Amino acid sequence: MTIRIAVAGATGYAGGEILRILLGHPALLDGRARLGALTAWSNAGSPLGEHQPHLGPLADRILTTTDTANLAGHEVVFLALPHGQSGAVAQALGPDVTVIDCGADFRLADAAAWSRFYGTAHAGTWPYGLPELPGARAALQGAKRVAVPGCFPTVATLALYPTLAAGLAAPEIVITAVTGTSGAGRSLKPHLLGSEIMGNASAYQVGGIHRHIPEIVQNLGSATPADAAHANVSVSFTPVLAPMSRGILASCTAPAQPGVTARDLRDAYEKAYADETFVTLLPEGRWPQTAAVLGSNSVHLQVALDEAAGRVTVIGAVDNLAKGTGGAAVQCLNLALGWPEDAGLSTIGVAP
Ligand SMILES: NC(=O)C1=CN([C@@H]2O[C@H](COP(=O)(O)OP(=O)(O)OC[C@H]3O[C@@H](n4cnc5c(N)ncnc54)[C@H](OP(=O)(O)O)[C@@H]3O)[C@@H](O)[C@H]2O)C=CC1
Numbered sequence: 001m002t003i004r005i006a007v008a009g010a011t012g013y014a015g016g017e018i019l020r021i022l023l024g025h026p027a028l029l030d031g032r033a034r035l036g037a038l039t040a041w042s043n044a045g046s047p048l049g050e051h052q053p054h055l056g057p058l059a060d061r062i063l064t065t066t067d068t069a070n071l072a073g074h075e076v077v078f079l080a081l082p083h084g085q086s087g088a089v090a091q092a093l094g095p096d097v098t099v100i101d102c103g104a105d106f107r108l109a110d111a112a113a114w115s116r117f118y119g120t121a122h123a124g125t126w127p128y129g130l131p132e133l134p135g136a137r138a139a140l141q142g143a144k145r146v147a148v149p150g151c152f153p154t155v156a157t158l159a160l161y162p163t164l165a166a167g168l169a170a171p172e173i174v175i176t177a178v179t180g181t182s183g184a185g186r187s188l189k190p191h192l193l194g195s196e197i198m199g200n201a202s203a204y205q206v207g208g209i210h211r212h213i214p215e216i217v218q219n220l221g222s223a224t225p226a227d228a229a230h231a232n233v234s235v236s237f238t239p240v241l242a243p244m245s246r247g248i249l250a251s252c253t254a255p256a257q258p259g260v261t262a263r264d265l266r267d268a269y270e271k272a273y274a275d276e277t278f279v280t281l282l283p284e285g286r287w288p289q290t291a292a293v294l295g296s297n298s299v300h301l302q303v304a305l306d307e308a309a310g311r312v313t314v315i316g317a318v319d320n321l322a323k324g325t326g327g328a329a330v331q332c333l334n335l336a337l338g339w340p341e342d343a344g345l346s347t348i349g350v351a352p
């Protein structure tokens, strides 16, 4: 049987990245799977090529409206819709359909935290699509519903989890992350005008209000077993917008426990990620940079002990649209359908 895959939100950045990756996926190249409906909202009725000129083979495909009728009859549906839109769409899809949601709607287990940061009713909680988190991979194998992580939580979690799980630092976390503009999606936003962005760097959502904070707390809370309720995990997170289209470079720090050495830290990361295809601890002395992971499903990490300040510092780089969304979504598809986890996904970046 050929698996039919629909992509809802195909005109967006996340939907476009999912399609870019699927066009090179072995299951689509050899006919085990094929692309069905490609849906949109305000741009329904127009050809995909008007919005995603880089997806040549799909240029003439006409976008249909994101609704139940158009998404019916597919074995797999990717949702790449604005926050709050996934719940109703997913509910109308049968339990046998594999639904992979790039939005935030089903990421959080804590309904109160959801309401506090998103201001709407909590839709529910699905298996969390970060296979590299201990225990997560098993829950994703064969899953019919997957919540793809946010881009900042992906890199922050992978950067700090080994340190916290090994008890090498206290969970009093400070993260500053430089991000490209595509993280905001492609709808017009005044602060993302070219003239405001070029030659500029600006902090936003400062002071504990960014939506990704509860997601990072949830993930890193699970690294500290004595803290099931995440009560003593604190996360100070400051995002900084920079003039680049893709990429996140995150500096993640936490207070080192007394007696911890640089060797302890490296050992923790080498052990945690020894078998992970998409997480690379760089050789000593080399530092992650966004260009090195551009277009790839990789996260690059480097860890240092700042002895004078008594802090662990981990630098992480990710392509927000690849491992930060579209690549993670395809990695989760592979796990859900029992395909090789890395099928269609590259660890090789685009540089310069
Ligand atoms: N960009 C990123 O780096 C990341 C994005 N995500 C998540 O992925 C999802 C999509 O983000 P992104 O691609 O950046 O966003 P975009 O703004 O680029 O795209 C949004 C898509 O949703 C469609 N859409 C707009 N309004 C509605 C609506 N009311 N109902 C249904 N569909 C609608 C748009 O269609 P049309 O063009 O026809 O109006 C478009 O296809 C979001 O939930 C986002 O949080 C997650 C991690 C990282």
Ligand SMILES: CC(=O)N[C@@H](CCC(=O)OP(=O)(O)O)C(=O)O
Binding pocket: 102, 103, 104, 149, 150, 151, 152, 179, 180, 181, 182, 183, 184, 185, 211, 212, 239, 241
């Ligand atoms: C530059 C910029 O605005 N970035 C977005 C990234 C969020 C994102 O894409 O993740 P979600 O799926 O959780 O929305 C932001 O900071 O809100």
